[in-house]
Amino acid sequence: MTIIELIKQPWPWYVAGPIIGLMVPTLLIFGNKTFGISSSLRHVCAACLPAKIPFFQYDWKKEIWNLFFVFGIFLGGIITAIYFKNDAAVVVDSNLVAELSGYGIADFSGLVPADIFSWASLATPRGFILMVIGGFLVGFGTRYAGGCTSGHAIMGLSNLQLPSLIATISFMAGGFIMANLILPFILSL
Amino acid sequence: MTINKKYNNTDFEVRSLDAICKNQETVETPMWHNVKYLLFGIAFGIVLIKSEVVSWFRIQEMFRLQSFHMFGVIGSAVVVGALSVFLIKKLKIKSIQGEEIILPEKTFNKGQIYGGLIFGFGWAMTGACPGPLFAQLGYGAMATAVTILMAIAGTWVYGLIREKLPA
Numbered sequence: 494m495t496i497i498e499l500i501k502q503p504w505p506w507y508v509a510g511p512i513i514g515l516m517v518p519t520l521l522i523f524g525n526k527t528f529g530i531s532s533s534l535r536h537v538c539a540a541c542l543p544a545k546i547p548f549f550q551y552d553w554k555k556e557i558w559n560l561f562f563v564f565g566i567f568l569g570g571i572i573t574a575i576y577f578k579n580d581a582a583v584v585v586d587s588n589l590v591a592e593l594s595g596y597g598i599a600d601f602s603g604l605v606p607a608d609i610f611s612w613a614s615l616a617t618p619r620g621f622i623l624m625v626i627g628g629f630l631v632g633f634g635t636r637y638a639g640g641c642t643s644g645h646a647i648m649g650l651s652n653l654q655l656p657s658l659i660a661t662i663s664f665m666a667g668g669f670i671m672a673n674l675i676l677p678f679i680l681s682l
Numbered sequence: 683m684t685i686n687k688k689y690n691n692t693d694f695e696v697r698s699l700d701a702i703c704k705n706q707e708t709v710e711t712p713m714w715h716n717v718k719y720l721l722f723g724i725a726f727g728i729v730l731i732k733s734e735v736v737s738w739f740r741i742q743e744m745f746r747l748q749s750f751h752m753f754g755v756i757g758s759a760v761v762v763g764a765l766s767v768f769l770i771k772k773l774k775i776k777s778i779q780g781e782e783i784i785l786p787e788k789t790f791n792k793g794q795i796y797g798g799l800i801f802g803f804g805w806a807m808t809g810a811c812p813g814p815l816f817a818q819l820g821y822g823a824m825a826t827a828v829t830i831l832m833a834i835a836g837t838w839v840y841g842l843i844r845e846k847l848p849a
Binding site for chain 1: 715744745795
């Protein structure tokens with residue numbers, strides 16, 4: 494198996510997790526930056542539509558490194574699609590496959606289910622709720638919580654911050670409630 | 683360049699630390715220096731996709747406790763991150779600019795609970811947190827553009843009404 498073929502396989506958690514963890518010291522040592530991503534959304538607001546809202550009145554150009562970082566994540570996605578793409582469908586638990594097929598989700602080839610996340614399904618109730626309302630909740634919730642999975646769960650917990658532990662537990666609790674109790678109704682629409 | 687610049691708070695408000703990605707660097711660097719963050723972002727984006735943590739299906743699996751994968755990724759990332767932070771503090775490692783590395787302390791507010799729950803809902807719905815959204819779009823999930831725009835809208839609305847929210 495060549496190196497490229499090896500890279501194309503899905504990476505196990507014990508390879509990916511430590512590399513993600515190394516982002517923390519890398520950003521600290523290379524620029525005294527604390528790892529985090531959701532603030533980029535705030536910088537976009539401050540840059541594009543501050544609308545005299547105090548929360549967006551700050552020098553976003555000073556934080557421009559964060560926009561370079563997220564643009565890099567976007568490019569990383571493109572590079573992976575061109576050079577390291579694995580055409581096999583994601584292998585998930587058989588119980589999940591069975592549950593999702595009950596909602597008409599049969600295509601497991603993409604990162605997101607093509608049966609729901611597409612331009613066409615934007616006009617359907619479940620597509621609208623998951624993409625439009627779901628996206629809104631991600632942006633609103635991360636800023637209200639003061640960070641996302643990277644800023645709180647990885648950076649904050651790495652620095653042993655109690656508020657980040659509280660935030661991380663809340664993320665997980667919200668996810669469990671949504672996935673198990675509410676999502677079945679949305680997917681049935 | 684002033685000494686107290688690093689304590690300058692771009693938020694100037696009560697919840698002073700609710701912008702996470704703090705720029706603690708006091709040395710003025712030319713714009714092209716930001717290219718290093720572009721490279722780190724590219725590496726991060728590749729890892730996110732190849733480890734499938736940006737997969738909507740993997741997120742569903744995690745929240746149904748059907749797989750250890752996501753917990754393994756986040757858990758081992760935290761262990762490596764915590765060990766790194768410990769060593770940086772212990773050995774007083776400086777940044778490449780020769781500065782003392784500063785890790786802001788976070789203060790508790792109710793937003794971490796309410797906002798955290800709201801984000802958790804969104805995470806399970808979209809299968810993505812903010813970083814993965816950009817990776818998904820790059821990988822070709824074009825409809826994610828809608829999710830990103832709505833996430834920006836959500837951030838904007840938060841900024842608009844934050845004074846009225848419990849803190």
